[in-house]
Amino acid sequence: MASVAEVKSAIDAVIAQIGEVQSAVRAAGEQLSETQQSLAAAVEGSGHDAVSTAQAALNQASTELDEALAATLTAVEQAQTYLGTL
């Protein structure tokens, strides 16, 4: 049978894992930003559809990473709030 201490420990472990996810997402976001800048500089002046598609896709990826990060922050808040009720 699980004890309160075990549940707390398990939630602590989840929070630590999410912390790693957040670090990884931030790192991916920085790398993505660099590639966006690099692509923009390289294709400046091009009106090719494929270029527009690539840039739009990278913008979307950046937005998705931001939203993923925000969702994990909310999840951590909820988990910590729950910890406080145990």
Added chain:
Amino acid sequence: MSLIEELGAVLYGTSERMPVGEVGAALERLRAASALLMWIRQESSRPIGVPELAGATEHLEQAGRAIQVAQESVSEYLAAIGLGLDATRPPEDAWRAALDEPDAGPDQAEPEGVPAPGRLGRWWAQRVTVLTDGPTDEQDGGQGGGTTTGGTTTGGTTTGGGRASGKAAGDRTAGGRAAGGKAAGGAGGKAGSGVGEPPELLRRIARHTRSGNRDALRRELTDVAPPVGLGLAAISPPVLYRLAGDLLGHQPRAADLAQLTNTAREPVHALLPKLPSGVVDTLLARVCRIPPPRESGPPAHPADSAVTGAVLVGVLLSRLGRDPDSLRSDAAQPLPRDRATDRADG
């Protein structure tokens, strides 16, 4: 180099630097955290962040797909300007991105007054002991090293437990444990004596899998802090995908599931006799990029997929004839796929 060639090189390099592997690694870590949180909150009416993590997972999946679209578009553009470079191929070492531990962020600081997750060690160690069909006296995770009974008590290990155990213990002593490292930080009890980071643990598990030493495998796993052990679930999938591809000679697909299952199921269950039957199927279905079989009943124990994923890595490495150290980020790239195919067929 002409101007066009120079432009092509820049675009190709840009595409190669797009963080496909990094997003994939983050996604696997998130899935592992979600699995643990879902397991914690079974039967609870409080969501404790589960829906948010599901949403985050979807966003990361979308981000990964968007990056792939960007790579394909760059590739299309390169073709349109007369340069047939394939910019969609990921960098050769992208599969090892998950094996790089991310830097500890500010969110990971240990809050004051929060009890160390030492008690979780019992929970983790108990499950590992069940999976490996270990003796019950090792299940109460606070028994120090717990190494004295394993070799002779279980007797189910395929290659002489005693000697291999001694070697394993020696390996651990010399193996540069990062005790007190980020992942293990704050873990009390016997957890403090374990390997500090999941990638190192993965290599050790692969070594014990290769030797078929179930006792050493159990000790290695029960010795680590639960977050380190659970972290295996996050880092194994991209490695499995790559190794399966090397074994098959092409990227794994749905038609390969039966072959991979035939290759891996028996050795996995020899080391994890009490593993629920669906775990291997689920992990291999993910490797083949097909939806895993639907499961009824409560969520699987989070330790199951973590342990099984690592053992599967060991099985595939063994089939490829590779040393676990080939997973090190500074190791030379493994053999080309065509040569690996020869091994798989032979």
